[in-house]
Amino acid sequence: MKIAVLGAGSWGTTLAVLLAEKGYTVSLWAHRSRFARELSAKRENSRYLPGVRFPSSLAVESEIRDAVCSAAMVVVAVPSQAVRETMLQLTGVDLHGKVIVNVAKGIELETGKRLSQVILEALPSLDASQVAVLYGPSHAEEVSRHQPTTVVAASSSRATALHVQDVFLTRMFRVYANTDIVGVEVAGSVKNIIAIAAGIADGIGYGDNAKAAIITRGLAEISRLSAAMGGDAMTVSGLSGIGDLVVTCLSQHSRNRYVGEQIGKGRSLEEVTGEMSMIAEGVLTTRAVVRLSSRLGVEMPITETVHAMLFDNKPVEEAILDLMTREPKEE
Ligand SMILES: NC(=O)C1=CN([C@@H]2O[C@H](COP(=O)(O)OP(=O)(O)OC[C@H]3O[C@@H](n4cnc5c(N)ncnc54)[C@H](OP(=O)(O)O)[C@@H]3O)[C@@H](O)[C@H]2O)C=CC1
Numbered sequence: 001m002k003i004a005v006l007g008a009g010s011w012g013t014t015l016a017v018l019l020a021e022k023g024y025t026v027s028l029w030a031h032r033s034r035f036a037r038e039l040s041a042k043r044e045n046s047r048y049l050p051g052v053r054f055p056s057s058l059a060v061e062s063e064i065r066d067a068v069c070s071a072a073m074v075v076v077a078v079p080s081q082a083v084r085e086t087m088l089q090l091t092g093v094d095l096h097g098k099v100i101v102n103v104a105k106g107i108e109l110e111t112g113k114r115l116s117q118v119i120l121e122a123l124p125s126l127d128a129s130q131v132a133v134l135y136g137p138s139h140a141e142e143v144s145r146h147q148p149t150t151v152v153a154a155s156s157s158r159a160t161a162l163h164v165q166d167v168f169l170t171r172m173f174r175v176y177a178n179t180d181i182v183g184v185e186v187a188g189s190v191k192n193i194i195a196i197a198a199g200i201a202d203g204i205g206y207g208d209n210a211k212a213a214i215i216t217r218g219l220a221e222i223s224r225l226s227a228a229m230g231g232d233a234m235t236v237s238g239l240s241g242i243g244d245l246v247v248t249c250l251s252q253h254s255r256n257r258y259v260g261e262q263i264g265k266g267r268s269l270e271e272v273t274g275e276m277s278m279i280a281e282g283v284l285t286t287r288a289v290v291r292l293s294s295r296l297g298v299e300m301p302i303t304e305t306v307h308a309m310l311f312d313n314k315p316v317e318e319a320i321l322d323l324m325t326r327e328p329k330e331e
């Protein structure tokens with residue numbers, strides 16, 4: 001079976017290598033042809049995943065349609081705000097029988113939509129049963145070094161979720177299946193906002209109590225939004241919920257936590273993101289989710305506080321004091 005992986009950043013490259021090592025024929029598409037040539041020549045992605053060699057069954061493509069045409073599965077690993085434009089490049093390609101697996105985590109800024117909705121909208125010939133996501137606590141730096149990792153394959157079709165589980169499963173990459181694609185996508189996207197909050201607490205120098213509070217009350221926000229969008233209440237206690245929330249709030253690898261940490265140290269968002277080569281999805285997802293939650297009438301105080309610090313230049317200590325001194329609540 002041939003699999004196309006769209007997006008040659010750290011996660012796309014990691015999954016392409018994992019699938020190639022498992023014996024599939026893999027086409028890894030990089031959107032810049034010069035970079036594609038560099039990857040092909042070096043047989044390594046020294047910019048995004050240094051030290052990981054490409055197996056011989058992995059080929060690098062600069063033409064997206066060549067990568068996808070004979071593939072039975074298409075893994076979408078571009079930044080979330082680029083998912084629609086990437087899918088539109090496949091207009092006219094015969095997608096019959098192909099399964100699309102999105103691994104990008106985010107909410108589309110312009111529409112407030114989940115990425116599986118964006119994919120189905122951009123490619124109307126697809127049926128929902130052809131679309132899945134693969135989410136969960138999985139930093140590329142660890143997966144690519146064969147460290148134990150657990151993730152969840154979710155699709156509204158149980159057969160598709162099980163198929164994706166089977167394709168990705170390895171001895172060190174354990175994949176669970178789930179049919180609640182809504183809950184999985186909401187949790188896996190919003191956790192990046194909460195990780196920015198956790199990073200801010202690190203940057204200021206707050207301790208473990210603050211971190212536990214952010215994770216726990218962050219999970220409450222994720223649960224409320226997920227319920228309002230039709231997600232199953234159980235999903236937040238799974239890998240895409242508490243699992244990914246914990247890893248992203250605690251990990252030294254997390255780009256979202258890092259952005260927060262720098263903001264907590266008093267740097268500006270522009271300065272921090274301007275010097276990063278990798279994507280921190282939580283920044284634009286904060287904007288998208290503040291709009292979405294206000295439209296749906298869902299209370300998300302941590303998310304709103306992150307938004308005020310990132311985009312309204314609200315001083316960090318003042319924002320946290322306002323968050324802590326809100327009206328007392330029942331748990
Ligand atoms: N890294 C990880 O551990 C994990 C990441 N994810 C998710 O996977 C997604 C991708 O992240 P990741 O690989 O880490 O990101 P990186 O920042 O490592 O790389 C992003 C990649 O996307 C490419 N890119 C940027 N814009 C476009 C575009 N318009 N069309 C096509 N490609 C584009 C970049 O190419 P260039 O720089 O040449 O422009 C680069 O290759 C994100 O949503 C992330 O949240 C999920 C789980 C784990």
Ligand SMILES: O=C(CO)COP(=O)(O)O
Pocket residue numbers: 105136137138139192195244247248253254255256257279280281
């Ligand atoms: O989603 C991730 C781990 O599961 C990656 O998180 P960061 O983008 O914050 O590094």
